[in-house]
Amino acid sequence: MGMVTLDRDSAQGTYGRRPGIPPRVIIALVIAAFSVFTYFASSSYNPITESKQHISITRDQEIALGLQAKPQMERQYGGESRDIRKQALVKEIGAEVVSKSDASKTPYRYEFHLLADPRTINAFALPGGQVFITQGLLSHLTTRGQVAAVLSHEIGHVAARHSAQHLAKQRLTEGLTGATVIATYDPNDGNSRASAQVAMMVGQMVNLKFNRNDELEADRLGVRFAAESGYDPRSMIKLMEVLRDTSRSRQPEFFATHPNPENRIEKINAVIKEQFPQGIPEGLRQ
């Protein structure tokens, strides 16, 4: 309806009866209206978070973007660790969490990587299932359960499609440019004309910072996935304590991309109470 009104105003301008809205403004408005429409029209239900999301790319595109960003992510943190034993441990615990939890019901190809960087204390997830933990963070963890907690949180970001959601918002902000990029992006054709722009997006993704709500949702899913795979969900609290303690000596990079663990401990405790109203079952692994 809005577009019809704009057209008439534009015609009046053209015929010089009175100055109308300049055509470029009209074009901009149409593009903006289209972006908003596209954003709100592209909603999909996520069974894992049981919520409706605005997402404009397919799950296959998410996987492709994650795989494309992976080498850049690895380069930024010293490449894959050459410690074969620890690398295997990360992959093993990650695969265990995925196979035993509801994460297995998501259509992603989860892969877990230990990055060589010994000083950076952090973990990341790219869309589609590429998950990373630095040697710096792993070296502070003392139980398998804590490793499971980190990986479960990152799996939570993937399952909740936070990157894709972020991308849809960014696309809304940028108007049609992003829409064209995504629309012409074929994950099976590396030479598609949108490749350069996709590369740029991939770069942004590597430095992606999730918002607070995304982090809390990932914590919530992390507690759930860790418990479903047989780990004591209190490992998530232990993990926050480890992060808090390492921050006493220096500021871990984790804080650049994650909210303060102190604030999260309280919320995680509430989530555990909510998921286990009868108390935490016996025999879960630490």
Ligand SMILES: [Zn+2]
């Ligand atoms: Zn996170």
